[in-house]
Amino acid sequence: MPPAVEIDGLVMRYGEKVAVDDLSLTVPRHSVTAVLGPNGAGKTTTLETCEGYRKPHQGKVRVLGLDPVRQRQQLLPRIGVMLQGSGAWSGARAMEMLHHVARLHAHPLDVDLLAERLGLGECGRTPYRRLSGGQQQRLGLAMAVVGRPEIVFVDEPTAGMDVQARRTTWALLRELRDHGVTVVLTTHYLEEAEQLADLVQIIDHGRLIASGSPLELTRGGATATIRLVVTRPFPPGAPESLRAVLGRGIEVTQLDARSLVVTGPADGSTLARVSRWCEEHDVLPESLTLGRRSLEDVFVELTGRELSRD
Amino acid sequence: MTESPTSSAPTRALDFSPRPGSAPLGRQILAQASMEARLMLRNGEQLLLALVIPVVVLIGGVKGGAHLGLDIDGPLVDLLTPGVLALAVMSTSFTSLAIATGFERRYGVIKRLGASPLPRTGLLAGKVLALFAVELVQLFVIGGVGQLLGWTPAPGAIGLMLAILLGTAAFAALGLFVAGVLRAEATLAAANLIYLLLLAGGAVVLPASVYGDAIGALAQWLPSGALGEAMRTALVDGGIAWRDLGVLACWAVIGTGLTARTFKWE
Numbered sequence: 001m002p003p004a005v006e007i008d009g010l011v012m013r014y015g016e017k018v019a020v021d022d023l024s025l026t027v028p029r030h031s032v033t034a035v036l037g038p039n040g041a042g043k044t045t046t047l048e049t050c051e052g053y054r055k056p057h058q059g060k061v062r063v064l065g066l067d068p069v070r071q072r073q074q075l076l077p078r079i080g081v082m083l084q085g086s087g088a089w090s091g092a093r094a095m096e097m098l099h100h101v102a103r104l105h106a107h108p109l110d111v112d113l114l115a116e117r118l119g120l121g122e123c124g125r126t127p128y129r130r131l132s133g134g135q136q137q138r139l140g141l142a143m144a145v146v147g148r149p150e151i152v153f154v155d156e157p158t159a160g161m162d163v164q165a166r167r168t169t170w171a172l173l174r175e176l177r178d179h180g181v182t183v184v185l186t187t188h189y190l191e192e193a194e195q196l197a198d199l200v201q202i203i204d205h206g207r208l209i210a211s212g213s214p215l216e217l218t219r220g221g222a223t224a225t226i227r228l229v230v231t232r233p234f235p236p237g238a239p240e241s242l243r244a245v246l247g248r249g250i251e252v253t254q255l256d257a258r259s260l261v262v263t264g265p266a267d268g269s270t271l272a273r274v275s276r277w278c279e280e281h282d283v284l285p286e287s288l289t290l291g292r293r294s295l296e297d298v299f300v301e302l303t304g305r306e307l308s309r310d
Numbered sequence: 311m312t313e314s315p316t317s318s319a320p321t322r323a324l325d326f327s328p329r330p331g332s333a334p335l336g337r338q339i340l341a342q343a344s345m346e347a348r349l350m351l352r353n354g355e356q357l358l359l360a361l362v363i364p365v366v367v368l369i370g371g372v373k374g375g376a377h378l379g380l381d382i383d384g385p386l387v388d389l390l391t392p393g394v395l396a397l398a399v400m401s402t403s404f405t406s407l408a409i410a411t412g413f414e415r416r417y418g419v420i421k422r423l424g425a426s427p428l429p430r431t432g433l434l435a436g437k438v439l440a441l442f443a444v445e446l447v448q449l450f451v452i453g454g455v456g457q458l459l460g461w462t463p464a465p466g467a468i469g470l471m472l473a474i475l476l477g478t479a480a481f482a483a484l485g486l487f488v489a490g491v492l493r494a495e496a497t498l499a500a501a502n503l504i505y506l507l508l509l510a511g512g513a514v515v516l517p518a519s520v521y522g523d524a525i526g527a528l529a530q531w532l533p534s535g536a537l538g539e540a541m542r543t544a545l546v547d548g549g550i551a552w553r554d555l556g557v558l559a560c561w562a563v564i565g566t567g568l569t570a571r572t573f574k575w576e
Contacts (some may be wrong), residue, residue: 051425052425053421053424053425073429076332076425076426076427076532077330077331077332077427078330078423079330081422081425083418083421083422083425085418086417086418086419086422087415087417087418087419087421087422088417088419089345089349089417089419090417091349091352091353092345092349096345096348100341100342100345101426103333103337103338103341104331104332104333104338104341104426104427104428105330105332105427106329106330106331106332106333107329107330107331109324109325109326110324113324114324117324143422145326147330147331147426147427148326148327148329148330149328149330150328150330175324175326176326179325179326179327179328180325180327180328181327181328199483203327213478265368281327
């Protein structure tokens with residue numbers, strides 16, 4: 001059986017700008033795979049190529065072993081798609097819209113049960129344009145799964161959702177996976193990838209920069225992370241001077257004028273040395289924290305930038 | 311799916327295990343058509359265009375027409391009702407369709423449906439079917455008002471059907487062309503403006519002969535003039551206006567060609 005998704009050497013351009021740059025990745029079946037990256041990393045473009053909306057400029061894309069452009073009509077009934085933003089008539093009522101998409105499929109889910117599960121029960125007669133952002137997102141998700149697809153592509157599924165709705169969505173995506181559905185999601189929320197994904201594919205500037213389970217990705221390399229945020233901008237040469245104090249094997253990355261991150265085999269004594277360095281260099285810490293290595297740290301190490309601040 | 315009465319689980323069982331498949335194409339088209347027709351008949355502005363304006367034109371024309379000094383034979387309502395029916399077909403298949411499709415593109419509806427099992431041809435068929443459904447409602451309402459005003463239609467059922475069929479084809483093709491090349495707001499403006507221009511000078515409600523030689527000669531070749539004439543021939547004389555139906559067919563071919571070359575689904 002071919003993998004759920006197979007991307008080999010994909011290149012996508014918008015005019016001069018290269019959105020996806022020689023990307024290769026594989027999504028195994030029956031998994032939740034998160035494509036993680038900052039805004040503009042090429043996540044949506046990659047997803048839309050899998051959905052057959054865009055033709056690869058170079059390279060090969062296969063979904064369930066099919067060419068998403070040339071074999072689109074064969075593929076479409078087998079995939080579920082949740083687009084970023086809208087995708088419904090502004091005057092259509094929530095349940096009416098869901099019923100409509102269900103009618104296009106041969107063996108749809110029980111629409112009322114699905115709506116109840118996603119908390120759409122109380123807004124069933126509300127026209128789409130008057131749904132809240134979170135309700136629109138949940139309806140989009142319902143529309144993606146109602147046809148009982150083998151694979152669902154969800155683009156930023158929880159963007160703009162409150163905590164409760166986000167948990168409901170995660171639970172549903174996990175349940176899909178447990179029923180044998182392959183879930184491919186894009187996200188720029190690290191917590192989402194950590195909580196939900198069996199496999200994380202980190203993309204930056206249209207390239208795959210790391211791939212593995214959340215555990216695999218956070219286990220290697222540094223063991224801990226210290227984050228330092230100060231009240232006034234650092235003096236020039238601060239990272240170099242701090243690195244000299246901390247010694248070998250410890251990496252110091254300045255994120256912006258007032259924050260930096262220290263990674264490596266850091267412990268309490270490292271924390272004390274950072275604190276002393278602050279005192280000697282007359283910088284006042286606003287916060288100084290020691291934490292377990294997270295996907296955020298992996299991203300920072302790989303790119304020298306922060307992915308997100310929430 | 312069963313649920314034991316003692317179960318107090320907040321969520322009942324949903325079987326997500328994959329079972330993909332498309333509904334039969336006919337059923338998909340019917341679903342699409344009924345959805346689009348409902349949305350059209352529910353929307354206030356669309357309803358204004360589809361029913362209110364034609365009915366106002368009909369009543370106003372019949373009541374105030376005597377002062378226009380038109381040189382026609384027979385009762386005015388017999389001439390005006392077919393013209394207003396032509397106007398109704400034009401408003402639905404051109405203006406309403408263009409505006410609705412423009413906003414479908416804008417809100418990503420067409421993109422979203424592009425990832426559903428409904429093929430593009432099915433989407434198009436659903437749209438056309440929805441237009442016919444709305445036109446049927448218009449036929450009943452406007453015909454009914456006409457009857458109340460004393461209209462006696464000639465028995466031209468075949469001519470009427472051909473006029474509606476080819477008129478819808480021509481105007482729908484042109485409406486999709488406009489919706490495909492312009493942004494949603496520009497489509498809204500253009501579709502309404504073209505509708506008003508054709509209503510005023512397109513020989514749709516009144517025959518081309520009342521417009522004078524120059525405009526009248528031009529109007530006969532417009533889809534509006536041809537549709538109006540085909541309706542009047544069917545419902546005033548009980549005949550079939552082959553020349554005008556031919557003009558409509560030509561416009562349908564031109565519009566389809568333009569749309570096929572330019573239309574973008576997103």
